Amino acid sequence: xxxxxxxxxxxxxxxxxxxxxxxxxxxxxxxxxxxxxxxxxxxxxxxxxxxxxxxxxxxxxxxxxxxxxxxxxxxxxxxxxxxxxxxxxxxxxxxxxxxxxxxxxxxxxxxxxxxxxxxxxxxxxxxxxxxxxxxxxxxxxxxxxxxxxxxxxxxxxxxxxxxxxxxxxxxxxxxxxxxxxxxxxxxxxxxxxxxxxxxxx
Numbered sequence: 001x002x003x004x005x006x007x008x009x010x011x012x013x014x015x016x017x018x019x020x021x022x023x024x025x026x027x028x029x030x031x032x033x034x035x036x037x038x039x040x041x042x043x044x045x046x047x048x049x050x051x052x053x054x055x056x057x058x059x060x061x062x063x064x065x066x067x068x069x070x071x072x073x074x075x076x077x078x079x080x081x082x083x084x085x086x087x088x089x090x091x092x093x094x095x096x097x098x099x100x101x102x103x104x105x106x107x108x109x110x111x112x113x114x115x116x117x118x119x120x121x122x123x124x125x126x127x128x129x130x131x132x133x134x135x136x137x138x139x140x141x142x143x144x145x146x147x148x149x150x151x152x153x154x155x156x157x158x159x160x161x162x163x164x165x166x167x168x169x170x171x172x173x174x175x176x177x178x179x180x181x182x183x184x185x186x187x188x189x190x191x192x193x194x195x196x197x198x199x200x201x
Contacts, residue, residue, distance in 0.1 A: 020057030024048070024086065025077050028172055032083045037106045037174070041148035044172055048110040052170065053144035059088070059112055059168060066092030066166045072201040078176055085176045087200075091116065091167040096159030099133065099183040099191060102149055106174040109158075110146035114167030118147065119157040129193045131183055155183070 024047070031043035051057050063074060067090070076086040091114070099121060109118075118139045124132040133155060141147065149156065160167040171177075178198050183191035 018058060018060045020051055020054065021076065023056070024051055024170075027051070028084055028086065029079065032079070032174070037150050040174070041106050041108050041150060044108040045110075045146045045148050048108055048170065048172065049144055049146050052110050052112050052146075057112075063088050063090055063168050064113060064166055066090050066095070067201060068092070071095040071097070071160075073198065075200045076170070082175055085173050087171045087173070087177075088112075089169050089171060091158070091160035091169070093160060093163060093166070097157055097182075099155060099157050099185075100196075101181045102151060102154040102173065103177055103180045104151050105177055106151070107149040107154065107177075108146055108172045109149070110170050111141050111143050112168045112170055113143060114160065114165045115140060115142045115162055116167050116169060117141075117159045117161045119159075121155040121157075123152065123155055124189070126193075130186065131191050131193055132189050133183065133191060134189060 027047035028044055031040050031047065034040045034043060066072065071092065072090040074088045074090070076088050078085045096117075099119075118141060119135060120137040120139070121133040122136050124134055126132075139147070158169070180196060180198065182194050182196050184194065186192050
């Protein structure tokens with residue numbers, strides 16, 4: 001299973017010109033003006049679920065192409081005022097993330113192709129650079145499914161557990177997520193915290 005983040009350092013080119021992209025961007029822009037994270041994420045989730053289940057929404061063919069050694073992060077749109085960003089992630093068979101947070105940003109994640117497994121954790125305590133977590137819920141999400149993550153309840157793992165297909169998800173963040181904390185298993189329910197930079201493919 002591949003669990004490393006993308007480390008490609010090329011300058012990202014937003015991929016916002018595809019069917020349904022403008023409707024998504026306009027809907028998120030409207031929701032982001034609500035100023036309350038709960039209201040924003042609920043509005044974004046509702047818009048995203050409707051859109052990605054519609055035949056009017058068609059991802060670029062390149063989004064279905066997985067990278068061999070890491071899941072791909074592809075910038076779709078970054079708001080000029082940095083209020084939000086939209087990132088498409090492509091998960092090859094067996095690819096996933098370590099347990100991680102969202103660096104203080106709200107997020108809505110939706111499945112556009114395939115299926116993903118989400119493991120949701122609760123943070124129990126910290127000791128220096130180590131943290132204790134408890135697995136709270138495991139969810140399988142398919143096309144049209146979406147979920148909201150609002151700090152401090154944003155610790156989770158994502159995995160493409162299918163053996164025969166890539167998965168593609170859209171992630172809408174309350175800003176640009178260019179770094180986060182990852183938590184690597186140590187002993188029992190304790191994890192080692194590491195800060196990681198994120199980039200785009």
